[in-house]
Amino acid sequence: MKILVQKYGGTSVGTIEKIQNVAKRIISNKKKGYKMVVVLSAMGDNTDKLLEMAYELSDNPPKREVDMLISTGEQVSISLLSMALNEAGYAAISLTGSQVGIKTVGNHMKSRIADIDDSTLRKHLKHDKIVIVAGFQGINENSDITTLGRGGSDTSAVAIASKLQCPCEIYTDVDGIYSLDPRVYPKAKKLDSISYEEMLEMASLGAGIMHGRAIEIGQKYNIPIYVASSMGDKQGTTIKESDKTMESTAITGLAIDNNDAMITLSYVPYSIKVTAEIFDRLANKDVNIDMISQTSPRDNTVNISFTVPTNELTEAKEVLSFFESKYPQIGLSINERITKLSVVGIGMRSQSGVAARIFVLLANADIEVDMVTTSEIKISYVINTQDQQLAVKTIAEEFNL
Amino acid sequence: MKILVQKYGGTSVGTIEKIQNVAKRIISNKKKGYKMVVVLSAMGDNTDKLLEMAYELSDNPPKREVDMLISTGEQVSISLLSMALNEAGYAAISLTGSQVGIKTVGNHMKSRIADIDDSTLRKHLKHDKIVIVAGFQGINENSDITTLGRGGSDTSAVAIASKLQCPCEIYTDVDGIYSLDPRVYPKAKKLDSISYEEMLEMASLGAGIMHGRAIEIGQKYNIPIYVASSMGDKQGTTIKESDKTMESTAITGLAIDNNDAMITLSYVPYSIKVTAEIFDRLANKDVNIDMISQTSPRDNTVNISFTVPTNELTEAKEVLSFFESKYPQIGLSINERITKLSVVGIGMRSQSGVAARIFVLLANADIEVDMVTTSEIKISYVINTQDQQLAVKTIAEEFNL
Numbered sequence: 168m169k170i171l172v173q174k175y176g177g178t179s180v181g182t183i184e185k186i187q188n189v190a191k192r193i194i195s196n197k198k199k200g201y202k203m204v205v206v207l208s209a210m211g212d213n214t215d216k217l218l219e220m221a222y223e224l225s226d227n228p229p230k231r232e233v234d235m236l237i238s239t240g241e242q243v244s245i246s247l248l249s250m251a252l253n254e255a256g257y258a259a260i261s262l263t264g265s266q267v268g269i270k271t272v273g274n275h276m277k278s279r280i281a282d283i284d285d286s287t288l289r290k291h292l293k294h295d296k297i298v299i300v301a302g303f304q305g306i307n308e309n310s311d312i313t314t315l316g317r318g319g320s321d322t323s324a325v326a327i328a329s330k331l332q333c334p335c336e337i338y339t340d341v342d343g344i345y346s347l348d349p350r351v352y353p354k355a356k357k358l359d360s361i362s363y364e365e366m367l368e369m370a371s372l373g374a375g376i377m378h379g380r381a382i383e384i385g386q387k388y389n390i391p392i393y394v395a396s397s398m399g400d401k402q403g404t405t406i407k408e409s410d411k412t413m414e415s416t417a418i419t420g421l422a423i424d425n426n427d428a429m430i431t432l433s434y435v436p437y438s439i440k441v442t443a444e445i446f447d448r449l450a451n452k453d454v455n456i457d458m459i460s461q462t463s464p465r466d467n468t469v470n471i472s473f474t475v476p477t478n479e480l481t482e483a484k485e486v487l488s489f490f491e492s493k494y495p496q497i498g499l500s501i502n503e504r505i506t507k508l509s510v511v512g513i514g515m516r517s518q519s520g521v522a523a524r525i526f527v528l529l530a531n532a533d534i535e536v537d538m539v540t541t542s543e544i545k546i547s548y549v550i551n552t553q554d555q556q557l558a559v560k561t562i563a564e565e566f567n568l
Numbered sequence: 569m570k571i572l573v574q575k576y577g578g579t580s581v582g583t584i585e586k587i588q589n590v591a592k593r594i595i596s597n598k599k600k601g602y603k604m605v606v607v608l609s610a611m612g613d614n615t616d617k618l619l620e621m622a623y624e625l626s627d628n629p630p631k632r633e634v635d636m637l638i639s640t641g642e643q644v645s646i647s648l649l650s651m652a653l654n655e656a657g658y659a660a661i662s663l664t665g666s667q668v669g670i671k672t673v674g675n676h677m678k679s680r681i682a683d684i685d686d687s688t689l690r691k692h693l694k695h696d697k698i699v700i701v702a703g704f705q706g707i708n709e710n711s712d713i714t715t716l717g718r719g720g721s722d723t724s725a726v727a728i729a730s731k732l733q734c735p736c737e738i739y740t741d742v743d744g745i746y747s748l749d750p751r752v753y754p755k756a757k758k759l760d761s762i763s764y765e766e767m768l769e770m771a772s773l774g775a776g777i778m779h780g781r782a783i784e785i786g787q788k789y790n791i792p793i794y795v796a797s798s799m800g801d802k803q804g805t806t807i808k809e810s811d812k813t814m815e816s817t818a819i820t821g822l823a824i825d826n827n828d829a830m831i832t833l834s835y836v837p838y839s840i841k842v843t844a845e846i847f848d849r850l851a852n853k854d855v856n857i858d859m860i861s862q863t864s865p866r867d868n869t870v871n872i873s874f875t876v877p878t879n880e881l882t883e884a885k886e887v888l889s890f891f892e893s894k895y896p897q898i899g900l901s902i903n904e905r906i907t908k909l910s911v912v913g914i915g916m917r918s919q920s921g922v923a924a925r926i927f928v929l930l931a932n933a934d935i936e937v938d939m940v941t942t943s944e945i946k947i948s949y950v951i952n953t954q955d956q957q958l959a960v961k962t963i964a965e966e967f968n969l
Contacts, residue, residue: 183621187625217644220584220648223584224588224651224652225655228651228654229650229651229654232647232648232650233647233651235646235647235664236644242636242639242640243637246634247621247633249630249633250625250629250630251626253626253633254626254629261633261636265666266712312664
């Protein structure tokens with residue numbers, strides 16, 4: 168059986184006309200001889216509308232009930248697409264997450280797929296039916312309906328493709344994956360392919376257009392994920408195992424993040440206990456720390472800088488004011504006008520000096536770097552937001568992004 | 569365990585505010601010490617809106633997919649009500665037809681409840697949770713979602729009450745069951761109680777406000793069904809086993825039906841074969857015959873009159889034109905301006921002469937009766953629609969309806 172899994176996002180099934188358009192795309196693949204499994208999101212802004220009603224009733228509705236509510240969105244879109252296909256003369260059947268046997272674990276509204284019982288899927292494919300699956304949802308060990316978090320339909324699609332050991336295509340409202348956000352840098356290049364690892368880094372940096380969990384599953388089962396637009400036939404991007412070509416490129420992508428603030432504590436007593444206490448108290452307030460740097464001690468004090476999400480700044484300040492009173496010599500400064508630039512590329516493993524090359528580039532352009540952190544395939548720089556455009560242009564041109 | 573099943577119809581949960589209102593009503597019962605099971609319909613005209621989308625895609629969408637689509641309506645209302653109750657501090661859990669174990673048989677869009685696995689219900693009730701059940705829906709032997717036809721939520725509620733052996737209350741947008749339609753006869757009396765049998769007859773005559781199947785199940789398991797308005801606290805009507813008081817009343821209800829036409833065939837050859845052929849051909853065209861009367865033969869011919877639904881008249885005429893050509897002596901007349909009045913009452917069993925009493929009443933009022941049929945607890949009269957108001961007033965006043 169030559170099987171193909173396709174996923175269509177909410178914008179692609181936002182109206183009856185668009186659903187008919189998706190039906191046509193599926194039929195054209197069917198005619199090419201594929202057994203088709205189609206995973207859908209809810210229509211357009213349906214999920215948001217449902218959530219609005221929930222939040223009219225409660226600021227904090229039980230998450231189990233929210234899952235019960237919002238999982239109806241996909242049930243509507245899958246039944247309508249099945250009708251469109253049947254009307255066009257193609258046998259199709261829609262299945263909820265529960266019916267398809269998508270077993271999840273973990274909390275409501277952010278469950279994870281534990282396993283998929285593919286017997287129902289295979290049965291219908293064997294009878295040459297187009298199987299339309301509700302994305303984003305599953306069922307837990309209590310038979311409660313669960314959802315996988317925003318973008319969870321991607322994960323449903325990749326998990327099903329992994330179980331069926333077939334390719335997976337994700338159709339969305341962007342036409343592929345770019346080396347950097349085209350809204351920031353219009354000349355940004357669309358990538359033909361990107362490795363799972365790079366895509367995971369990009370996704371975690373907020374630059375990705377895909378659910379991180381989907382990429383992890385694709386990587387684990389080595390399922391190529393093709394991302395493209397559901398409108399037209401433009402070539403998209405394939406997320407796959409890294410190959411020689413990918414490794415020859417130093418940098419694949421550049422992620423730009425404006426959602427962090429940088430906090431600097433100066434004259435902090437040079438003691439691992441004090442440092443530990445600071446980060447422990449921040450963690451207890453659920454403040455997420457991303458980058459951290461500490462200067463070498465001078466006069467038995469150090470300067471510590473770290474970034475936190477801007478929307479967690481209030482909690483962070485509360486914690487830090489405690490330390491200001493406890494250690495009056497500590498100085499506190501907060502910079503909200505920072506940009507985190509991250510370059511990602513598996514080529515960095517074999518090519519040394521990428522960090523240095525970028526330092527030189529930025530220095531030549533008179534751009535000051537406040538913090539740097541590096542990992543195996545990623546380097547992040549904190550710069551002032553006013554320098555962002557120049558820095559992006561300089562790096563993109565140098566590395567041909 | 570003192571359990572109570574309540575069902576709220578679509579109008580009663582049409583808005584967020586109305587859902588909050590229903591939550592208050594449930595809480596007041598909870599405070600009285602009841603373990604509550606609440607069965608809901610979809611919000612307002614939600615089901616119609618979903619069906620509209622389906623019919624945009626296909627004139628004849630697969631019924632399985634229609635069930636998949638419209639069953640989302642109740643899933644939305646139950647989760648929202650559960651949120652409202654939890655927000656008010658009462659533990660509640662919503663369950664789909666599938667989760668509650670409502671097993672159905674028969675065709676999609678008009679399935680029948682075969683059984684209910686009450687273990688999940690009882691488990692949650694034992695933990696003192698308010699259980700909110702999606703009405704109208706169940707699951708068949710293929711694990712496909714099914715629906716029970718218009719008004720099916722009543723059936724869900726009564727079936728659950730039957731399984732739990734507890735009373736059932738149906739809250740709707742009318743405030744009880746009337747002896748006759750108050751829109752036709754404003755002085756119509758609301759009944760305190762009505763027997764299952766009478767209610768079944770009324771329902772089958774189109775005068776009922778309840779799903780016939782719900783009444784049958786209530787009767788089979790002897791579950792009293794209380795019907796009242798969800799707005800205010802006006803006393804409603806209880807559908808229950810007949811008792812002495814009911815039997816002392818000759819007539820409980822009067823149903824008025826304007827949806828039939830009367831067809832009269834004159835000079836039909838007096839032969840059972842011809843009569844059989846006529847009704848056989850009508851049946852083959854799916855024309856539903858209700859009342860039939862035949863005169864005694866004269867000159868070896870008879871006159872045959874019968875009623876058919878007005879919207880099946882075209883098919884009926886096709887069949888009959890065939891007989892006009894086959895037996896040129898046959899005369900055909902059609903009267904679309906007829907009213908079928910049916911009086912219903914279990915008291916008729918013990919009180920003879922009700923039919924005669926009505927004949928005299930109508931004769932005194934100069935109202936001509938075209939056809940009469942009688943059954944154990946029902947008598948139906950066909951009269952001209954122009955006489956309807958007078959006939960209704962005359963009968964209602966005489967029998968104190």
